[in-house]
Amino acid sequence: MAAPPWDELVSGVVERRPRAVARLITMVESREPGWQEAMRALYPRTGDARVVGITGPPGAGKSTLTNQVSRTLVAQGRRVGIIAVDPSSPFSGGALLGDRIRMRDILTAPGVFIRSMATRGSLGGLSQAARDVARILDAAGYDDVLIETVGVGQDEVDVVRAADLVIVVCVPGQGDAVQILKAGIMEIADIFVVNKADHPGAHELTMEIASMLELARLDACDDTPASCHVPALDADLNGDEAVWRVDVVETCAVSGEGIPRLVDAITEQFAEPAAAKASAHARAREEILALVDAELAGVARRRLAASLPEAAAHVAKMETDPYSAAEQLLAELGIQ
Ligand SMILES: Nc1nc2c(ncn2[C@@H]2O[C@H](COP(=O)(O)OP(=O)(O)OP(=O)(O)O)[C@@H](O)[C@H]2O)c(=O)[nH]1
C-alpha cells in the first residue's frame, strides 16, 4: 500500500493521530519525496515542546530514568514523546527491544509515544534525524520530548545537541567522571544525574562532578567571576545573574528516589529563557549548515553520476591522480 501523501500525514500529525505521526517519522527519516515540504508545513507548529537529551554510559539507567521521568510528567498532565537512539546499532524502527521491555509500563500509557532510532548511516546525520523527529512530536502536541542515547562518544554528543537541555547520567564506581572529561561532555551537560545512588560511592561521585564543574567555571570565567553562577549542588550564588547553571541530582531510578528533584530541575532550567535564547542562534546556524551539507553531498552525487565512472577509471589506471580528478569534478559543478 502506498504511503499517504505528505500533506495528509501532516494533517494527521496536527490532529494528533499516532499512526500518522509514526508514518511521517518514517518518511522524514528516510528522506522520501515530500519530507521537506512536510517539515516546512509543520515548522510553524513547533517550538512549544521541551526537548531533553539523556545520555550516559551503557547500563547507567537511562531507560529506567526516562521511564520514571515520563511517568512523573504524565502525572502532571503532560504528553510525552520518547526517542530512543542507539548510534551503534544497524537496526531501526523495531530495534532496542531491551529498551522497550524496560519501558513497558509506559508503553501503553495514554499520552506517551515511543520511537526507536538506530540509524548509524542516517541520511543527513543522526543529530538532524533526532531533531526532525522531535519536531514532528512537538507538532503532534507532545509537551516533552525525551531523547535517550547510549554512550558518551562523539556520536552521542552530536545527538544530544538536538536537545534544548542535556542530562548526563553517571553511576558510581565506573570511573565515569574521567570519561565525562575525556568526551567533552562537561561542556554540553545542563544536568548531571548520579544514578544508582543506592550503590556505594554515589555521594563521592557527586562531589567529584561538582568540583569538576567548579574548575571548569573558574577556567571559563577567569576575568569576570562576578557574572558567574556557581554551578554546583543546587547552589545559585548569583541570583538573577545566573549565566551558567548546571544541576547535579542523585537518583535511584528503580525506586524513584530523586526523580521529583530531577523533574523540578528540568522545569526550572526551562524557566530560564536568557540562556536558551543565547544558544538558539548558534544552534540554528549549525542546523542550517548541516542541512546544506547533506543537500550538497546529495546534489554532487547525482550530478556527477555520469562523469564519476570515467574519472574513477582514469585514476585506477593511474592515468591521473585522485586529487586532480576530484578537482576536475568540482569544476564541473562550478565549485573550485
Ligand atoms: N540498583 C539500581 N539499579 C538500577 C538503577 N537504575 C537502573 N538500574 C538497573 O540497571 C540496569 C540498566 O538499566 P537501564 O535503564 O536499562 O540502563 P540504560 O542506561 O538505559 O542501558 P542501555 O540503554 O543499555 O545503555 C537495569 O537492570 C536497571 O534495573 C538504580 O538507581 N539502582
Ligand SMILES: [Mg+2]
Ligand atoms: Mg536504555
